[in-house]
Amino acid sequence: MSKYWSELTKGLVPYVPGEQPKVQNLIKLNTNENPYPPSPKVIEAIDGFDKQRLRLYPDPNSDVLKQALADYHEVNKNQVFVGNGSDEVLALAFMAFFKQAEPILFPDISYSFYPVYCNLFEIDYQQLPLNEAFEIDLAGYPAENGGVIFPNPNAPTGRLLSLDQLRNLLQRNTESVVIVDEAYIDFGGESAIALVDQFPNLLVTQTFSKSRSLAGSRVGFAIGHEELIEGLERVKNSFNSYPLDMLAVTAAVAALQDEEYFETTRNKIIDSRDWLTAELQQLGFEVLPSAANFVFTRHPEHDAAELFAKLRERAILVRYFSATRIDQFLRITIGTQAEIEALVFALNEIIG
């Protein structure tokens, strides 16, 4: 604590990202990274990029990437916003839309960055409990609010809402912005991008970090009504004009051009998730239905913190949250088939 900090800074409790261990040979199933590398076309595009050009500023608007995303998602370019990972996109969206008189709403068990943004931008919030099945209960969201945000599928539960459930909310909730954070949508959900033309207050965010295997490049985006996008651009251009570097844009554009690789790798992850779910159930675990690249699971007879520690001893890293209601769960990222087989083998040793 320093006397030079603003009062705001003194009151911050920053988000703690999942551990990025510096030791080698760890089976890393803790931060929902894709176990498969980026498409060979991405690597080709980076290698082929003329690095002499790095002396120049990138296009502040990243128009090439916006156009590629617009074509891919069948919207207009002015309905697309891009940023330095979806975390930055979300931060800017909180400023652009959620600084309101009424509190914003999000689930009690959800992406733990949301309350952190609220503290940073001095936004009131109300957390609404998941139901007993750990589902988001949108029907219980009051219409009077400063905004609504939730991940779909939700993290860390993996549970998915249908487009019908989203549509129901949007039909009632017309006076504030609704952000659907689709970081994991490509692993089993239907994107709400299909709804943006009907609902001018709907903003959908996605990322290249998970299904596109580009966590190391930091690219996220939002799609919505052009007026929402214009609001985001205003805030972005008051914060940092050039958040996306040239190589990140190059990588992201190339990733969108390899649909076959995208389909192959996400299907492998979905197949591995199904296999892991069955194996965990075999071991007596309860596994929440997941539409993401992770599963959220608990064992009726084994303490989660203890399982976490014992897996770590065996060089397998999963995610454990010591929060209320979920402190008996582990979140396990879907790795390669070999990695999750090693996990099941280790759990057999620990439990069996």
Added chain:
Amino acid sequence: MSKYWSELTKGLVPYVPGEQPKVQNLIKLNTNENPYPPSPKVIEAIDGFDKQRLRLYPDPNSDVLKQALADYHEVNKNQVFVGNGSDEVLALAFMAFFKQAEPILFPDISYSFYPVYCNLFEIDYQQLPLNEAFEIDLAGYPAENGGVIFPNPNAPTGRLLSLDQLRNLLQRNTESVVIVDEAYIDFGGESAIALVDQFPNLLVTQTFSKSRSLAGSRVGFAIGHEELIEGLERVKNSFNSYPLDMLAVTAAVAALQDEEYFETTRNKIIDSRDWLTAELQQLGFEVLPSAANFVFTRHPEHDAAELFAKLRERAILVRYFSATRIDQFLRITIGTQAEIEALVFALNEIIG
């Protein structure tokens, strides 16, 4: 304007970065880019990076880059902060230190992003006039303030303050943070990093965009007392945990390792600046003494907006600001010797 925007967003007037034209064959002397490509060692490092690793998140703390900067500038690693360009570093610093009861102070003619940050973060500010010679007059800065920021050398004037002048300010101004924005320091100034161990309220920011030819990679940094750095980390980790992508870190670390290339290219730019200054004076221009990679110049008989337009017709882009006191100046980036010779040739045609 949309009813969904926050009141804050409605009131924003975003920073307008220099034009990034999409036409080819323009002589681009408008955004202070380095005319020389990044070091061959940077290009080698990017090419040699294992792109399969892009599937993973980068180190959220960018420790490798922080250590390289600490070694280079002879400070401890916990005195170094890194961000997505110095624009992001500055934005986070405004939040961390400048949200205060008293207004912050900066020159009336200066980096035009400062008032934009103030609007975004709702910070009061007072702009203090440059003197008649377009120098920052730190002696006139009142001791009661919420913070002080200025570029050194200043932009767009290019004028430099000495370390003695900075020391004088810092001896008086002990109760708020002083940020010295050294985007252009490598082209002729002495860095205030030499003073950070004496003044716990001094933060020095620099960038890889200019002297390191890496504008396309988006890397900036700050050096100061470890408590200031800790404040910045708190805000950064409440905004975006991973702002620096893997390839940007790789490029920046490699750039620091090629001192010879750095010296050669910056000396070429300094030599070209001296040559251009003499040529402009020959043509009747007044040229402010510059310690940056640009000159700020006016002609007693030729309107700056007109000169700007006529240069653009000849495919030469310089920067023109229509602001009070400086609307008769042009800011001209130092290009390659061939580029500035073409500029002088064109000015000869226009004026001669």
